Amino acid sequence: MTRDFVHETRPGRVVFAAGARHRLAAETERLGLRRLIVISTPEQAELAGELAAPLRDRVAARHPHAAMHVPAEVAAAAVARARETGADGCVAVGGGSAIGLAKAIARETGLPIVALPTTYAGSEMTPIWGVSEDGRKTTGRDPKVLPATVLYDPELTVTLPPALTITSGVNALAHSAEALYAPDCSPVTALVAAESVRALAGALPRLRDSPSNPDARADALYGAWLAGAALGSTTMSLHHQLCHILGGTFDLPHAQTHTAVLPHVLAVNLPHVPAALAALRSALGAADPAGHLFHLARDLGAEMSLKILGLPEDGLTAVIDQALASPYANPAPVTEAALRRILDGALTGRPPA
Template sequence: MHFVHEVPRSRVVFGVGSRLGLGAELTRLGLTRPLLVSASSSKAGQEMSDLLRPLLVGHFDEVAMHVPVDVAARAVHAAHVAAADSVVAVGGGSAIGTAKAIAKDTHLPILAVPTTYAGSEMTPIWGLTDNRRKTTGRDPHVLPRVVIYDPELTVSLPPALTAASGMNALAHLAEGLYAPQVSPLAALTAHEGIRALAVGLPKAVAEPADINARTEVNYGAWLAGWTLGTTGMGIHHKICHTLGGTYDLPHAPSHSAVIPYALAVNAHAAPRAMAAVEAAFRAAGRDIDHAAGALWDLRREIGATQSLSALGFPAQEIDAAADIVVQSRPVNPRPVDHACARAVLAASCTGDRPAAFLP
């Protein structure tokens, strides 16, 4: 047995009502001048603004998908002008990604309060989009110092967004199982995260106010973010970054459309990972035949995005997108050439149930 297991430093506060302790977390770190980053339409952002009003030195609300570099530059400028000593990010992956852009440049600590299941809050991974290309990297300065998970903040998520964001989390877990950096602990964490999401997502979609279901999904999403942050990304994430950066497709629905086929294309090259995914779904009490099919069946049950065509991705762009994916040189169990990337994109466009292996 050979592995390297590196655990980035991050404090997690989890539970119903935990958001109310945000001020105490700032005090614990000796921080007195936070800049709030949240979308202008975010009710959770407004609540956190009211909670921190005596301390806040500003509110950056120009949040955009995939963090365009011009938005990032304005966010960094806002932090400098306000003389902030920290960044409080409230929202989904776009808000947290914007906060990471600030931290990448300024090294200010981030306190994250996620309101979706995106998982970015648990990773040292940043992403910026420039000239229709999304670039990602790792930097310990962008890993939030504190992450507060309060399931009450996800109750207002519409079923469609709950489903898509949950599939996003499942993609982190499934792909983490075949990442080169996967360790025994990461594999156990991924198994538990898949189990929790497979149990909780159907309930949270059917009954959005079910706080127990929301807690189960939030728990799975935390494990998903942790898995992504400690392992790595393969063909699935590189495809989704291409779809977002070049074609401006929404992030979570793209994950939903692609992940069953990314697993199928890797099935022969990563049999242990596929067996682990299957075991997690069976532990959730689900009747499955193979890993890719299990994800497809859950996706259909919860009404998550079924295909890239449904998101407006034109089939005539498959070859161009495949070329971009290959140029990014993803680390993946099956070597990623044009045919491999094209197979995943083509299958994702149609959305049909995959066989266990995608040639």
């Protein structure tokens, strides 16, 4: 078989263990950091304070102001805070919102990031940044925003609410599904993505039945790590484009939106990519990956209707117009008919055709 591909491995250190959060001081010391700005959402300020306590006087500032989709004004305030305190590094505690805000700081200042993820968002493994302004979410790639060190501690995910556990996990699974048919997917990335799907799909039902199961939490976080690595090595496609538009324009919740949209995008794309279809069939143990993921998420309690998540019916045209104006690389032709099929199904929450 002829092989022609490029695979780029990005620098970064991963520490994965129950209790890995207790190694934060040692890991920042390893990087030579002396003045750290600690980033979190307001809701996780207390946790961030607890985790940063061993850093003692190396904490230059605590900034618990991260917000979903990284609003531009929030990003600007965080950059200003980092500069005025003379920070030489960021500690990000939380999911995509906190890590996204740390990336906004890193993009402007070059400060290294040490991330402690508490969800399965996967942002900590990618050089992708995003900022929202005036109803639009802009994303890009910059190696400066890739965290220098990630501390994966499954115990930090135990308090993740059951509903968010499921949607955050499916959000991670979306990264791997799209990586499998990305134009720059290498054989190594395909292996990582398929293993991620297997780990996540196997862990989520166990977490529904036993939310504090340590082995299931570890498996889900392992799968999320691999999903983020797969996403960071490939080009994003239609699924991520639609979710960025829905989040940036209508402020829909991030993980829930990914969960509702993914099965419908897969139903459109997978017939055009036999290798990705075969990989997902094997990883999920299902002949119809799109339908299987829809029913898995719904049966585990996820809301599958964008309308219930906050998308107005008259908003579909705005989403379609934006998607057609700046199309992402995608295996199936991105037409108005295909977009309407995807969005109509996700709006109502019905199974993919």
